[in-house]
Amino acid sequence: MPEPVNLAEKLGLVKEPWKPAIVGEVNDAYVKVAKFQGAFTWHHHEHEDELFLVVKGTLTIRFRDGDRVLGPGEFIVVPRGVEHCPVAEEEVHAVLIEPKGTLNTGNVREARTRDTLERM
Amino acid sequence: MPEPVNLAEKLGLVKEPWKPAIVGEVNDAYVKVAKFQGAFTWHHHEHEDELFLVVKGTLTIRFRDGDRVLGPGEFIVVPRGVEHCPVAEEEVHAVLIEPKGTLNTGNVREARTRDTLERM
Numbered sequence: 001m002p003e004p005v006n007l008a009e010k011l012g013l014v015k016e017p018w019k020p021a022i023v024g025e026v027n028d029a030y031v032k033v034a035k036f037q038g039a040f041t042w043h044h045h046e047h048e049d050e051l052f053l054v055v056k057g058t059l060t061i062r063f064r065d066g067d068r069v070l071g072p073g074e075f076i077v078v079p080r081g082v083e084h085c086p087v088a089e090e091e092v093h094a095v096l097i098e099p100k101g102t103l104n105t106g107n108v109r110e111a112r113t114r115d116t117l118e119r120m
Numbered sequence: 121m122p123e124p125v126n127l128a129e130k131l132g133l134v135k136e137p138w139k140p141a142i143v144g145e146v147n148d149a150y151v152k153v154a155k156f157q158g159a160f161t162w163h164h165h166e167h168e169d170e171l172f173l174v175v176k177g178t179l180t181i182r183f184r185d186g187d188r189v190l191g192p193g194e195f196i197v198v199p200r201g202v203e204h205c206p207v208a209e210e211e212v213h214a215v216l217i218e219p220k221g222t223l224n225t226g227n228v229r230e231a232r233t234r235d236t237l238e239r240m
Contacts, residue, residue: 004195024171026169026197027219049145068123073126097146098147
């Protein structure tokens with residue numbers, strides 16, 4: 001049966017930036033928590049929209065047409081096919097909601113690509 | 121192009137309890153904000169899981185096997201087919217994520233059933 005999930009508690013268990021962990025599932029999507037620090041990789045997701053909700057800190061998402069800046073309590077949906085690059089000057093705590101098959105680095109493979117994700 | 125959405129700002133525009141408004145879409149789901157006050161209706165959703173994230177206040181969700189209580193920063197996913205009844209003793213601000221076709225009262229029709237939702 002369903003149980004409440006505390007986002008701050010789950011985020012406290014995340015030790016490594018850019019390594020999302022699965023904390024729930026809703027229909028065909030996973031709910032993930034992640035910490036971001038520094039600049040990620042420019043990438044896009046061919047078939048998946050990706051929701052970022054900021055819980056703590058300030059997240060910049062770079063797009064080819066300019067930056068978007070999100071604070072706590074703000075979300076953005078990056079549509080499929082749209083190139084983006086998340087950047088966190090200081091540590092950011094975030095929630096991601098995206099289809100179960102979504103790879104964190106989208107169309108790019110690099111050292112931070114995570115083919116499997118931990119469940120918390 | 122995508123723009124950030126501030127949840128508190130959108131929730132400030134919601135005037136009526138139990139009347140969710142659409143504030144975003146991600147894949148096949150809508151992101152909605154809603155205010156809850158009082159007791160809703162026991163219902164279930166035949167084919168849709170429903171995510172509730174509490175932004176403000178304390179939300180009780182009654183299930184046939186007992187209550188779950190959520191505070192700010194906590195979410196729960198109510199699986200399809202599971203009867204539930206949200207209750208807010210004092211006003212609650214929440215985010216809902218659920219498939220686009222989801223009706224707020226699920227399998228029940230009553231005065232608070234919303235066949236169409238406002239977009240904010």
